[in-house]
Amino acid sequence: MKNSSQSRPPLYGFVIFTFAMCALPADAHLNTTGMGPFYDGLMHFLMSPEDIVPVLALALLAGLRGANYGRRALFTLPVAWLLGGLAGLSALTAKPQPFVAAAWFLLLGGLLAADAKVSLRVTTALAALLGLYHGYLNGIGMGQFDTAAVALLGLVFAVFVLIALAAAFVVRLRAHWARIAVRVAGSWIAASGLLMLGWAVRTR
Amino acid sequence: MNMRRYSPLARAMALTVFVFLFAQMAFAHPQKGEAVGFLTGFRHPISGLDHVLAMVAVGLWGAQLGAPAIWVLPVAFPMVMAFGGMLGLMGVPLPGTEYGIALSAILLGAAVLFEVRPPLGIAAALVGFFAIFHGHAHGTELPPGQSALLYSMGFVIATGCLHALGIGIGTVHRWAWGQKLLRVAGALVVIGGSFFMWKAVA
Numbered sequence: 001m002k003n004s005s006q007s008r009p010p011l012y013g014f015v016i017f018t019f020a021m022c023a024l025p026a027d028a029h030l031n032t033t034g035m036g037p038f039y040d041g042l043m044h045f046l047m048s049p050e051d052i053v054p055v056l057a058l059a060l061l062a063g064l065r066g067a068n069y070g071r072r073a074l075f076t077l078p079v080a081w082l083l084g085g086l087a088g089l090s091a092l093t094a095k096p097q098p099f100v101a102a103a104w105f106l107l108l109g110g111l112l113a114a115d116a117k118v119s120l121r122v123t124t125a126l127a128a129l130l131g132l133y134h135g136y137l138n139g140i141g142m143g144q145f146d147t148a149a150v151a152l153l154g155l156v157f158a159v160f161v162l163i164a165l166a167a168a169f170v171v172r173l174r175a176h177w178a179r180i181a182v183r184v185a186g187s188w189i190a191a192s193g194l195l196m197l198g199w200a201v202r203t204r
Numbered sequence: 205m206n207m208r209r210y211s212p213l214a215r216a217m218a219l220t221v222f223v224f225l226f227a228q229m230a231f232a233h234p235q236k237g238e239a240v241g242f243l244t245g246f247r248h249p250i251s252g253l254d255h256v257l258a259m260v261a262v263g264l265w266g267a268q269l270g271a272p273a274i275w276v277l278p279v280a281f282p283m284v285m286a287f288g289g290m291l292g293l294m295g296v297p298l299p300g301t302e303y304g305i306a307l308s309a310i311l312l313g314a315a316v317l318f319e320v321r322p323p324l325g326i327a328a329a330l331v332g333f334f335a336i337f338h339g340h341a342h343g344t345e346l347p348p349g350q351s352a353l354l355y356s357m358g359f360v361i362a363t364g365c366l367h368a369l370g371i372g373i374g375t376v377h378r379w380a381w382g383q384k385l386l387r388v389a390g391a392l393v394v395i396g397g398s399f400f401m402w403k404a405v406a
Contacts, residue, residue, distance in 0.1 A: 015219055050353050098352065113279060180275045187279040188360045191286035195356035198293030198343060203352075 037147035041154030044138070045162075050101055051134055052162065057108035057189050058130060059163040060182050062123055063170025064115060070167035072120060073127045078160040080131025081138075085152040088139020098200035104130065105193025112186025115179075131159075241351030245358030248342055249366060254305050254400040255338055259363060261312035261393045262331055263370015264386055267377050268316060273324055274374075277331050278367035282360050284332040285339035289359070292343020301344075302404040304337030309397025316390025319383075 045051055055077065062073040108126070111118060118126075138155055142148035173179050210218075249255050259281070266277040291298065298304075311330070314320070322330075342359065373389065376382025 015216055049357065053353075053357070101353070113283070184275065184279055184364065187283050188357075188364055191282040191360045191363075192353070192356040194283070194286035194290045195293070195343075195359065196352050198290030199346075199352035199356070201290075202293045202295070202346075 037151040038154035038157075041142070041151030041156075042158045043154075044142075044151070045155045045158040051138070051159075053189060053192070054104045054108055054130055054134070055159055055162055056166055057105070057112055057186060058123075058127060059166035060170050060185065061108060061112045061116075061118070062127075062163075063167040063173075064112070064179065064182060065118065065123065067171050069120060069123050070171050072124050073167060074160070074163055076124050076127040077131045077163055078156045080128040081135035081159050082131075082152065082156045084132035084135025084137075085139035085142075085155065086135075086149070087132075088136040089142065089148055089152070091136070091140050098196065098203075100133065102193045102196035102200055104133075105196060106190050107193075109186045109188070109190030109193055113183050113190055114186075115183055241354035242358040245355035245360075246362045248345070248359055249338075249362040253396065254309060255341075256366060257309040257393050257396045257400075258305065258312055258334065258338060259366035260370040260373070261309065261316055261390070263367040263372070264316045264374045264389060264393075265312060265327070265331075265370075266367070267371050267374020268319055268386060269321060269324075269327065273327055274371060276324060276328055278364065278371065280328045280332050281335045281367060282363045284335035285342075285363060286356075286360060288336035288339025288341075289343035290339075291336070292340040293346060294343075298337065298340045301337050301341050303401065304334060305341060306397050306401035306404050308334030308337060309400060310394055311397075313390045313393025313395075313397055317387050317394060318390075319387065 058073055058077065059070070062069040108130075110116075135152075135156075139148070139152060142151050170179075170182055173182065249259065262277050262281050266274040269277075288298070312334070315327075315330075346355070374386060377386055
């Protein structure tokens with residue numbers, strides 16, 4: 001008897017592919033979602049690949065190293081992001097440095113691709129630095145709004161959810177090929193960082 | 205309504221028709237926006253057959269060689285290609301780029317054709333060496349005014365997908381007929397590479 005579950009992965013893939021082909025234009029940096037500042041902040045993060053990708057890379061790196069690392073990153077990164085954001089809210093201005101963004105991609109993607117045996121302390125330090133830097137830049141971007149602090153909470157909530165899901169997903173992976181796929185994703189992130197670095201030099 | 209009467213394929217087709225009923229607006233001209241940056245980057249590696257041949261050949265060769273080459277080569281290629289792209293973006297000249305790209309298709313195709321099995325380091329070095337030419341060509345051809353981040357991500361993801369395509373095709377290597385088929389594919393890559401070399405020289 002044919003096992004119906006065998007046909008599910010291709011079917012799901014087909015449906016996902018169909019929906020992806022009908023993707024709507026992305027409206028990044030929405031002024032408002034119409035659902036209040038909390039969701040504005042949440043959507044701001046979800047629409048900002050320059051924020052999402054390093055967080056994802058850190059989550060995958062922590063997940064590859066194990067549950068301890070995942071837990072540490074899970075609580076360090078959002079707290080650091082919040083602190084950085086609060087500092088940014090009170091700052092006057094700052095210009096995002098494309099070199100720094102590229103460096104984060106290179107560093108986290110490279111560590112992930114190499115499956116580097118980073119210590120728990122280093123992972124914590126990376127999470128703290130990443131959170132402080134990106135939170136600070138986010139805070140400056142929100143400074144013009146009265147409700148920026150609430151928006152920042154929404155943003156931090158999104159960071160927490162993303163790192164929790166991604167790290168937990170990787171921690172559970174046992175198949176050799178699945179862990180390699182995670183490392184391949186790291187190599188792609190690092191490669192994107194290299195190109196961003198070249199771009200930053202070109203447009204300087 | 206009992207959905208079990210319909211096959212998974214029928215249900216998927218019905219869903220597809222339903223989705224396509226929601227027609228989107230057509231944007232005939234390029235827009236200044238981040239999605240354009242991603243799509244432009246994604247299209248770039250797959251828009252040139254010379255690049256496609258070499259990248260698919262990397263996947264085919266990796267599949268022939270088996271673990272760990274099956275994942276080392278596709279990891280090495282995008283990384284080194286991005287390095288070449290960075291050099292191109294910075295304006296660092298690299299002579300003979302077109303020759304290098306054509307030669308990469310010829311040699312990688314020949315490696316698949318003859319099932320060459322060098323040590324992993326040599327295979328990775330060969331792939332990495334030619335990846336610089338591909339990346340440099342992409343970097344210098346970069347269109348102005350695009351989103352650097354999304355363009356880069358689209359570019360790298362498309363490259364990875366081409367390798368994955370090659371690996372996917374290469375999975376037929378487990379069967380005897382599949383091994384012959386792969387060697388034929390390698391021959392086709394050699395022919396394609398020779399054509400592009402002839403064009404570059406002419």
